[in-house]
Amino acid sequence: MKTKDTIVSLASPSGVSAVSVVRCSGTDVQTIIKKFFKKDLEDRIATYIDFIDKKNVIDDVVAIFYKGPRSFTGEDMLEILCHGGPIIYQTIISSIASIEEAREAEPGEFSERAFINGKIDLPQAEAICSIINAETIEAANAARKALSGGFSEEVISIDKKVLNIRVEIEALLDFPEEEIEHAGLEELEKLIKTTITSLDKLIEKTIARSVLSDGVRVAILGRPNAGKSSLFNLLLGNDASIVNKQQGTTRDVVFASLSLDGIPIFLYDTAGIRKTTDPIEIEGCRRSYVTAENADLIIYLFDGEEDETLEDKEIVEKIKNMGKPILLVTNKIDLREKNERQNRIEISAKENIGINLLKKKISEEIALTSRNSSVSVIKNRQLALLKEARDNILALNISLKELDLAAEQLKRTQQCLVKILGEEEDDRVLSGIFSNFCIGK
Incomplete structure (x- = not known):
């Protein structure tokens, strides 16, 4: 530049x-x-x-x-x-x-x-971009806290803790092995545990902020005529998808966004999945599975008018094999006698029954899922570096024979932390970050 x-x-x-x-x-x-x-x-x-x-x-x-x-x-x-x-x-x-x-x-x-x-600093610059692109007031508030420097202060605090551990190790390395007291190693282990706890807390905060900023992709899947489009429209509050009793009406993936408890949700209505020889329906099924693979959460919708089919079981098993979190939902409960199934959410998209419970379950699943690394939308630069820093510390072996290796590992931990602040980040990475900003900012 x-x-x-x-x-x-x-x-x-x-x-x-x-x-x-x-x-x-x-x-x-x-x-x-x-x-x-x-x-x-x-x-x-x-x-x-x-x-x-x-x-x-x-x-x-x-x-x-x-x-x-x-x-x-x-x-x-x-x-x-x-x-x-x-x-x-x-x-x-x-x-x-x-x-x-x-x-x-x-x-x-x-x-x-x-x-x-x-x-x-770099986290503050990234926070500016997040504020501009925020889709909910909660996302804007989270970015505002990062812009005020709170996130950077926590990173600096952890960096100081890592530095203190390095100083202690370097001091121990200056003495012959027979002069190193066991108490010195115990103190090191305490410092390391404190640092790992601080990193875990900051990682959890970063994940929560990333979910608020980037949103979560939720895909509705099921066999034809299970009521996917009706549920999609009900969650959105408008008729974005065509609703028709004829099976296979939705041939392509329909996308829209909404806010749920302050979290941007990108909702996908997919084509019904079934065994077919129709080339158009085959392509629709393929796109449905691709959407599932790229989603962070799957809602699988059963047709409550029918018993669970072998095809339902095969589709659910295939989704589970993707490693995706899944909510199992039975629709059309207004058209049959109440017959609750374990681990199923019972709704009627037509009569607006059970929708608030479904929304609550979606929010709970997002909160649960966002604590692990499987949520694709939170794999950002800051989070990746924080996790790398934590992994380096977790791999430490505080023993007399490996203190020199521990010192080198802590150095790599600090390199991750200073990269978060932008102090040693590659110019190509920096250019990529700022190129995502709008012109004039």
């Missing part, structure tokens, strides 16, 4: 609005102010002024200058609040980008400069 360039971009959503925000950052911000405004701008003072290019007034704007390093990026910054017509903000951006050494910003480049200039 070229950090010497001055960058400019729209910092508000594109399209027509009452007000749009154009953001600039870099060494040439003062040059931009002199070129397009008739007077200098005071630091951190909102100024109502004309934006002028080639003697033409483009717009009357409110301009705010932030003198570096007291700015978001740590550089000189300028924010221009203009009228929200695309032709206005596009002209302002084009005018500024036409200056030598100025150009339009790449996605996430303002945040990347803030990171490079020490204004934020």
Whole structure:
């Protein structure tokens, strides 16, 4: 990334609005102010002024200058609040980008400069992206806590504990084996247990935050005409899927999102699974299984009008072999005599019976499942590094003969922790993180 360039971009959503925000950052911000405004701008003072290019007034704007390093990026910054017509903000951006050494910003480049200039650490930068993309207020609040530095402080605290263990080991290595007291090894083991506990707690928090941020994929599977589309629509509160008594009406996977207890749920209605010679239905069944493989939780829906079939058992067994958590649900209980089965949730999608219980069970299963590594949506950078750090400590063998190996393993643990903060992270990884940001942030 070229950090010497001055960058400019729209910092508000594109399209027509009452007000749009154009953001600039870099060494040439003062040059931009002199070129397009008739007077200098005071630091951190909102100024109502004309934006002028080639003697033409483009717009009357409110301009705010932030003198570096007291700015978001740590550089000189300028924010221009203009009228929200695309032709206005596009002209302002084009005018500024036409200056030598100025150009339009790449996605996430303002945040990347803030990171490079020490204004934020990497977890805080990632939290900014999470706040922007949050789909629920709970997800936004979780990201806000990370942005405030709480997560980074916990990582630093654990890093200090690991450093203390390394110091103790290095001290023991300086003495001959016969002079090392057993009590010294016992104290080390206590320190290690405390550190593992701290890591476990932080991993659990990170998983919970990741689930809130990234959401959970839930797929509804079952044989044709079990009522999958009816349940899908009922959970969503609208008719997103076609409901028809004819078997095999849903031929493709239908997707929609909802919020359940503050967690974004990505819900999938799949084609009915059955043995068939119809090429279209065969493809629909294949897609249903692919959706199941990519899901974090499966709802398998039985048709309550019929007894459980051999085909039901085969499908459920295949899902279980995927290693996926599964909720077994019997639909259409309004059409038969009550006959509760063990480990089954009884509902009627048509009569809205048992739906609140199903939602509760979904929430409980998500909470249970998110504590282990099988949930695909939580395999993020921070979590992977925390788990690697924990695995390194768990593998320690605190014995007289292997203290030197333990010291090296603790060094690798610390490398994982500092990577979380971005201090030793690979440039390609950093570029990948910031490229996921929106332009202007």
